[in-house]
Amino acid sequence: MALSKDEELFAEGDDTEYFYQVVSGAIRSYKLLKDGRRQIDAFHLSGDIFGLEVGAEHRFSAEALGNASVIAYRRSRLTALIQDDPAFRDKIMSSTLRNLERAQEHMLLLGRKTAQEKLATFLLDLAHRICGEDEQLDLPMQRSDIADHLGLTIETVSRTLTQFARSGLIRLQPASRSIGLCNRSALQGLNH
């Protein structure tokens, strides 16, 4: 399946017909409160499996951050796939467990870290997943996505990034999504 920017894969409450694996691009999965407050629980990148549920309905929504492509697996075939293909079963199981690990790590961030620590953790984690040891990190999402992922406001995200830039922790072009990680060890210091 090919997806364009902001295209919805499924919404909270939809029947769980399919689950997905990201091929290219990035997906945000999120939950909403009645009044519109949003929490993005994860960004799924190439290789990640997501959208698998216990029940008959999706418990969160998923949208493409930009152009993206995914493989859709029929949920009804899950039992058969698991039965017949031990390698696939392991992939599903370890992927689900990895999602759980990420969630636990993220709860620590949301519940107990300061804004600075949140952003340091976020940048290092994303760099690790996207650009490895490269200095240049191109964010696939906008500030509001980062804010709703870290439990902050866009203003605080922006202010904290400029503060990092002023302290020489990162390099920042104005209004841009590319960040130069010129001092990872200092970021690591903030990332308890």
Add this chain to the structure above:
Amino acid sequence: MALSKDEELFAEGDDTEYFYQVVSGAIRSYKLLKDGRRQIDAFHLSGDIFGLEVGAEHRFSAEALGNASVIAYRRSRLTALIQDDPAFRDKIMSSTLRNLERAQEHMLLLGRKTAQEKLATFLLDLAHRICGEDEQLDLPMQRSDIADHLGLTIETVSRTLTQFARSGLIRLQPASRSIGLCNRSALQGLNH
């Protein structure tokens, strides 16, 4: 295995020799930052399975809230158990997915809810799991556990509970762990 109050099942970094199912009592699983800040990611009650990991090390710690008993499964036997026993496999899989669902719900709480909303959600959820429709809810944990679960301080937990009591949402004996849920619908109103 029988556990007494505050007894440690395993700590972050321990080898993943076993994973567990709660038989009686309750378990807290948590992560720590270097300076001691703690985030309790879940309370596991009777029936819950936890402590299963992708890697060779536990990514969080687990302790008994009070007297508790658990079944320990050897992790090395997991592959065999999954292979041979489809029912057990489904139990593991759906239990892991349920832990993930809870984690996602909890990230929404940690990132986007106010102190009042956090406590309303927490009380209703715990009541649902512990006492069903009964009015009387006996908390298995102390205030500091609640605080570290909800991303608050003990003072805020205490203040918010007395505030609920003054508004007639709950009944509260001083310095006690038992709470009378005399107005669930009002709590539900706070629980977006």
Add this chain to the structure above:
DNA sequence: CGCCGTTTTGAGCCTAGTCAATGTACGTGG
């Protein structure tokens, strides 16, 4: 009765939020 761990309450402060304005990039059409 006195000690200790836990909970509650109070006063003041600070981090992050709110509201508002400005700046920047980019696409569209005259």
Add this chain to the structure above:
DNA sequence: CCACGTACATTGACTAGGCTCAAAACGGCG
């Protein structure tokens, strides 16, 4: 080609919800 509109990002001034520090109250137990 440039003026304009729109979406996104940045910055500023002020506010407030929850935190910190401190003290008092409560309950259980030796």
